[in-house]
Amino acid sequence: MEKPARNPRRKASVADTVYEALKDDIFEFRLIPGDKFSEGDVAARLAASRTPVREALYRLQREGYVEVLFRSGWQVKPFDFQQVEELYDLRVTLERAAMHKICRLASPPPVLRQLNALWRPDHPSERAIGSTARALDESFHCELVAAAGNREMARIHREITERLRIIRRLDFTRADRVDATYEEHAEILDALANNNPAEAAAKLTAHIRSSQMAVSEITMEKIREAAEAHKARRASGD
Incomplete structure (x- = not known):
């Protein structure tokens, strides 16, 4: 057979x-x-x-x-915090460059109108939360870099985004960080609408660094909690 x-x-x-x-x-x-x-x-x-x-x-x-x-x-x-720091440095460099490239375009890219509609909801209750907010935030940064028009820059930025996802997702486990993301994204979009690349780059850098600090603290806290839970399970013979 x-x-x-x-x-x-x-x-x-x-x-x-x-x-x-x-x-x-x-x-x-x-x-x-x-x-x-x-x-x-x-x-x-x-x-x-x-x-x-x-x-x-x-x-x-x-x-x-x-x-x-x-x-x-x-x-x-x-966990390699030095590598995370280096990836964040590279991410900031790419996204700051994207702000300047967008402001040099002959006309604003259509994606800016879409992002404004998304990140300026009529009421705070319409804001996304949890994994949805994380995905939207990731898309916001990737779409801005893509709008600059450099395909290689966008490709490298997507790779960095993937490698940082494990830590960046923690930024959306706290309501205050979600609120801050909406406010800071709106400020970045305002600077781009005013064709002010220096202000857009500065707002973007402050936004990314604030997120980086928050997720580093949350990561250390999560690792400590998980290690203690592991130790307790071993002690109980589970």
Whole structure:
């Protein structure tokens, strides 16, 4: 009898599910920086075979979330605050340049009207929250850089955005930070509407640095809380 062909879609689907589950564990600090585990651990916990687990882990490794240990399984990559600082520096440089390029365009890009409508809701109750606010904020910055018209600048900026997502998302877990984002985005758009690149760049820099400081503090707090919870579970024998 002819052996049935394997379904590559099924294999990819399991790998995707494992990938999303592990990434969510990392993002929610159920797996904290420095945690070690084996492919077998993950396979047993998620009721999956080792092949899709390995595929998911290699994907997370390429994205910089985990690293393989020689003969010792895997580890959630320790948090590198210096790298985060360097990525933020590069992000600021690109976005400041975008402000100047936008103001030199012959006419304002149409996306500015769309962003004004989005970030100036008629009532505070219409403001997005949580993951929706995070996604909209990410889109705001990416669309401004894209509006400058330099495709390579936009591509590099998207890569930086992806690498910073794990920390930037924490900025939208506090209501005061969401409110600040709406107000600061409106100020940046005002400066662009007035064709004032220096003010737009200054407002944007202050906005990004304020967010960076907040998420760094929240990250340290989350890591401490998760480490204490891990210790308590081990002590109770759970």
